[in-house]
Amino acid sequence: MRTVGCLIFDGVRAFDYAVIGEVWANRATRPGVPAFDLRVCGPVGARVRLGGGLERVPDLGLAALAACDLVVVPGVEDPAARRPAEVLDALRAVSSAGVPVASLCAGAFVLAEAGLLDGREATTHWALAPELARRHPAVTVRPEVLFTGGDGVWTSAGVAAGIDLCLHLVRTAHGQQAAAAIARAMVTAPFRAGGQAQFIPSPVPPVDEDDPLARVRAEILAALDTPWTVRRMAAAALMSERTFARRFTATTGTTPLRWLLDQRILTVQRLLEETDLPVDTVATRCGFASAVSLRPVFVKRVGVAPREYRRTFRGREEG
Structure with missing residues (x-):
């Protein structure tokens, strides 16, 4: 294209x-x-x-x-x-x-x-x-x-x-x-999923380190291999699950678990493009049990299997 x-x-x-x-x-x-x-x-x-x-x-x-x-x-x-x-x-x-x-x-x-x-x-x-x-x-x-x-x-x-x-x-x-x-x-956000809500109070999530939601998002991104649940996220933010989920959706336009899956898939894409790590290793680093469990989710979101994605985007000329 x-x-x-x-x-x-x-x-x-x-x-x-x-x-x-x-x-x-x-x-x-x-x-x-x-x-x-x-x-x-x-x-x-x-x-x-x-x-x-x-x-x-x-x-x-x-x-x-x-x-x-x-x-x-x-x-x-x-x-x-x-x-x-x-x-x-x-x-x-x-x-x-x-x-x-x-x-x-x-x-x-x-x-x-x-x-x-x-x-x-x-x-x-x-x-x-x-x-x-x-x-x-x-x-x-x-x-x-x-x-x-x-x-x-x-x-x-x-x-x-x-x-x-x-x-x-x-x-x-x-x-x-x-x-x-x-x-x-x-100078714009590199990734917002198509299914994200159009109209939200804060289109760009705040980056204030004192904001508990921003702090939790940063913590999640630094440890995508952690088995994150809404309960775990809410505990990290020192909130109830209901309050956390409501505030997270109001701030980002998507649910905590959908946001988590978006970030995991995006990181998988980056690692497939930029590293030679085995697909199994990429999968576990991003929170999937194995390459086998990653494959159907990746195909649904991206349209091709992880190995095919790597073959497509590795080694392309930059000019």
Whole structure:
């Protein structure tokens, strides 16, 4: 997934357009990140009016999307506006040809208008989810998640969730190390699971060492091989189980055990990419009984077996 097409047209949100550029524009100063070819495509010869009064002339026409490995649609300022027929036709053509398509925030309305979300689960900004469901009843709208998708079509919730989806797509295609390097350059969180709640009081968990939840999370990450339970976590935080679980979910947007599994799988990916440790050793270091018990969980979360993941992401060229 080296060649990425950013589809722009009148009304695209400038923030989402910038996010796509930050993630996939080639940066010589990002070691460990592949040399991406980001192609900004749109109606031929048109000066596209982005949100906020900005304008951008596409580098290439809509036909160039067919040669991309991934097409990303930014969010739009007005979800109710109708898109140009040529834009919708181009999306249908690339999707039919097997090119993965992703949308950020209200870009889901564009995919839905093109018919790409019929019969699928999708998300968008929580405030727009009821309208998406009303306009497109064939779409199963999930307003509670950060991003969702698979089988070639992806959608994300608003603002920061678009970054989460972009990093997820990089991680899926190029490994955790590449996604983490991009996140580090953007000074953003390297991993938030797609099933995490959209709307939480504190989108970024606090790092105050005096905060018992932050302290417990740090303790868990330093000892993933420990048989952690909610009871054990709560005891470390000096809280009751009910209070701990409620405060943890309110702070992170996910349950303690789901967060723990996310961190274990993420660490497994990093160790498979960066070390030559046997898979059994990687599994036990991350809290799994063995490679056998790790395999079904890893396959469900990542899509491939641990050994296949290692073969895919070890030894890839960085340029």
